[in-house]
Amino acid sequence: MLPASAHLEVAVTLDLCAPTLTPGSHVRLPVDGSVRGARETALVTTGAAAAGPAGSGRVGNPSPGTPVRLTRRGRATRGAVTLVAGLVLLSGTLWGSNDHFPFGPFTMYATARRTDGYVRQTRVEAVDAAGGRFVVGFAAIGLRRAEIVGQIAGFRTEPERLESVAAAYAARRPEAPPIVRIDIVQSSHRLDDGQPTGEVTRDVVLSWPEDGAQ
């Protein structure tokens, strides 16, 4: 911490939005520490020009209005944390997967889709005890569309996991007739040269119970 009489050099960027400095206790300083951003440098006397409103004392800031400087240790700790977090995120981006949340790669729309391939959309269809077939809303099973898609590999290896989807439906829609059959259905829209051709095919990719009729 600087002695009270010390001068603190503060880099102040003046721009059109900056409020005018007014005399009195309510001085607002648009302070910007970035060296490149600084076009003008103001010399501010500690505890005078930067004085805040009366009673603005803060923990670790003994005199109200005194600029809060970090200690050497405070800087070192923060600097180290910043560096380590940055490196972990960089390695997550280069070698990690979604499993490493929150340090995994930011893979939103990162795969290259073929311009002559298919755009697939997944939905859940069900048959209830009353015999009616319907498209299940995702809120009714407590899972988003992307979560169903993400679980498909697990459903394939352990088909009984689909029964849990029916259980979730029962928990969320207790008044509705229970689900006795679930079909994970994909519609595939064919692309040609990156444009939809209008050609759509529908496939049941998974069913529960497994031996159930289509």
Next chain:
Amino acid sequence: MSDALTTTGRNGRPAAVASAGRWLFPAVPVGRVAAFRTLVYLFIPLDLLLITPWALWHKDVPGELYRPLMVGRVLPLPVPTEALVLGVFGALLVTSLVAAAGRAPRLLGWVVFGLYFEWMLIAMSYGKVDHDRFGYLVALAALPTAGAARWGDPTPSERAGWALRVTQVAVIVTYFFAAFAKLRLGGLAWLNSATLTWAVMRRGTAFGDWLMDLPGAMVAMQWFLLTFELSSPMVLVVSERARRRIVGFLYLFHAGVYATIRIAFWPHLVALAAFLPLERVRPVEAVRARLAGATGDGPPIDERRQSPPGRLR
């Protein structure tokens, strides 16, 4: 320039270190971090109730469908049950609202961070991980270290500066590293691929459909997107004025994405506000001044704000 840096550098450290230090620990008004803290914590109830309501759905999903992420396996965190999900939900609602008022900023800040992180694991451990909140999570982790802060306090603080700076870096790195991820997964072929077409066909709006019909528009947007993401770190080193313009552009960009595919990175957009001079937004003071003005005992009216001559009041 470098001489000046050397002489003003602390403890005789080289200019580059002093300059990096000043960049990472800028002295920003305490009121800015106070306002940002309120914004960040007020977002939580909004997020719980409106933005990601599906996270609460998971209370009804059987534990067999829980696919714990690495953090959840290593710690190890319990399989979410209805009681756990509702407990975290309720605790977050209460603590975030109290924290938004600026109470117990360190203790409550860490509690909210812990609860929200657990909430994220509950949200992301059922087969899909979202990438819309790295900057927001960094803000939640950094805010407690800024300590107590009063709204409108102009006092410069390096503690406040670091919390805001690392949030800014996290926000920008989300764009920058997203470009890396595209190059890693899709390669350069991503640029001319049908990825945006795929996105619009699956989640598109009327505007998105219109764009898709424009020849070459989707591919052009992919080139723009990757170029923009790769050049995004620029925002961290340009002048304050340019920085605010770029941040304005970023908000417009996200509005455009929302208009096209109905995806908004809401928490990311909240974290993006770490670039803005939020200490100048004083809603409570404005309301108070208005109320005081109505009762006739308010502060003297600023001459410049009076009605133009000739207008009746």
